[in-house]
Amino acid sequence: MFITFEGIDGSGKSTQMRHLATWLQERGQAVETMRDPGGTQVAEQVRTLLLDPTSSLDNRTELFLFAAARAQLVAERIRPALQAGRVVLCDRFYDSTTAYQGGGRNTVPRAWLHSLHEQTTGGLMPTRTYLIDVPVEEAARRRRGESDDRMEQEAWAFHERVRTTYRSLAEEEPTRVCCIDGTQSPVQVQGAIRADLKAIWPSVGAGTPS
Numbered sequence: 001m002f003i004t005f006e007g008i009d010g011s012g013k014s015t016q017m018r019h020l021a022t023w024l025q026e027r028g029q030a031v032e033t034m035r036d037p038g039g040t041q042v043a044e045q046v047r048t049l050l051l052d053p054t055s056s057l058d059n060r061t062e063l064f065l066f067a068a069a070r071a072q073l074v075a076e077r078i079r080p081a082l083q084a085g086r087v088v089l090c091d092r093f094y095d096s097t098t099a100y101q102g103g104g105r106n107t108v109p110r111a112w113l114h115s116l117h118e119q120t121t122g123g124l125m126p127t128r129t130y131l132i133d134v135p136v137e138e139a140a141r142r143r144r145g146e147s148d149d150r151m152e153q154e155a156w157a158f159h160e161r162v163r164t165t166y167r168s169l170a171e172e173e174p175t176r177v178c179c180i181d182g183t184q185s186p187v188q189v190q191g192a193i194r195a196d197l198k199a200i201w202p203s204v205g206a207g208t209p210s
């Protein structure tokens, strides 16, 4: 089972992934958590370059660096973990490229992004994706006081385009992308995620409740 968490910066997806990992582990599942970009030595180095506010990157360079980090993460960690029967939880994945480099920057057409993903990862897609949807204002409020990485310094309109693209992905792929109202309390958001997961994976809810 491969589950990803998506949303604009500050939406609360990392918080939700942490809580879901704990819940699954309490139910006896072998869980591996990771983040994209990152999760391997090489991909963490690429992440540092990508998110450094002083990095001046051409849009195409940025796209290829995200794709390179993901290729490494898939080869080194995600595929081996899935093959070993573990549950993989990943903070962001390919949908982030569609939303940020596609919707946000309009770097290259969507079909081109798909074929880059096919070539670099074999087209691996999550079983289920939780899109934590919050308005841009709310996400900015939640991020206040935290260090701003390069993408977070983008203009308001950029983040609006990213959010719009995410929401359209949820409409286009309702069997994979589950859009959750992220303005609710963390407990309520987690409840919605667990309810959805139990519906698509009934045996997971049968474990000892926390």
Ligand SMILES: Nc1ncnc2c1ncn2[C@@H]1O[C@H](COP(=O)(O)OP(=O)(O)OP(=O)(O)O)[C@@H](O)[C@H]1O
Pocket: 007, 008, 009, 010, 011, 012, 013, 014, 015, 016, 142, 143, 182, 183, 184, 185, 186, 189
């Ligand atoms: N449902 C919520 N309501 C209010 N605050 C929240 C909620 N979920 C998370 N937060 C707070 O918002 C901030 C951002 O949360 P988190 O780090 O989980 O978001 P994120 O989407 O992973 O952010 P980023 O993409 O910037 O890493 C944290 O201070 C967190 O405690």
Ligand SMILES: Cc1cn([C@H]2C[C@H](O)[C@@H](COP(=O)(O)O)O2)c(=O)[nH]c1=O
Pocket: 009, 035, 036, 037, 051, 066, 091, 092, 093, 094, 096, 097, 098, 100, 101, 149, 151, 152
């Ligand atoms: C995978 C991926 C990520 N991004 C952006 C989205 C965020 O601004 C950062 C990652 O930071 P986070 O704290 O881990 O959320 O990178 C992107 O633009 N394209 C991608 O493919």
